[in-house]
Amino acid sequence: MPDDESTTAAEDLAKRLRLLLDVAEAETGHEPTFAQIAAFLETRGTNLSRSRWTYIVNGHRYVQDRPLLEGLAAYFDVDPAFLAGAASAETPAKVSAQLDLVRAMRAARVKSYAARTMGDISPNALRAISKFLDAEVAQRPPDETPPASGGN
Numbered sequence: 001m002p003d004d005e006s007t008t009a010a011e012d013l014a015k016r017l018r019l020l021l022d023v024a025e026a027e028t029g030h031e032p033t034f035a036q037i038a039a040f041l042e043t044r045g046t047n048l049s050r051s052r053w054t055y056i057v058n059g060h061r062y063v064q065d066r067p068l069l070e071g072l073a074a075y076f077d078v079d080p081a082f083l084a085g086a087a088s089a090e091t092p093a094k095v096s097a098q099l100d101l102v103r104a105m106r107a108a109r110v111k112s113y114a115a116r117t118m119g120d121i122s123p124n125a126l127r128a129i130s131k132f133l134d135a136e137v138a139q140r141p142p143d144e145t146p147p148a149s150g151g152n
Helices: 004-026 033-043 050-057 066-076 081-083 091-118 123-139
Strands: none
Touching: 004 050, 004 066, 004 081, 004 091, 033 050, 033 066, 033 123
């Protein structure tokens, strides 16, 4: 695999892993630790060093270690094809649901901020802003990670 393809694949894997970490945190209230993930993988006969995990989750190295990817998919309860980035793999329902929730929360936060900072604004203008923001959220592809919010 050429270097640029390998770099893109590594970044895509890191993005999916960070997304799964976020979903796990939303479900349990805390992000899984390296120790928890490594212990789970060890029960499956796969070793994961802290440095390798750091390289993978930060997108610095592309990993094609099938047992490792299958173990990580099992830990996060997703199809290994999703984690591997297969074109035919669908985004898991729990991931899509969390992304939809995050998008809705961010849109609501923006609406609230707009209402507070604009002061005395007509109800029609507020409805127009809400309609625009809702349309923006609805147009985003289901596997696109929402942009990081600033402030608030």
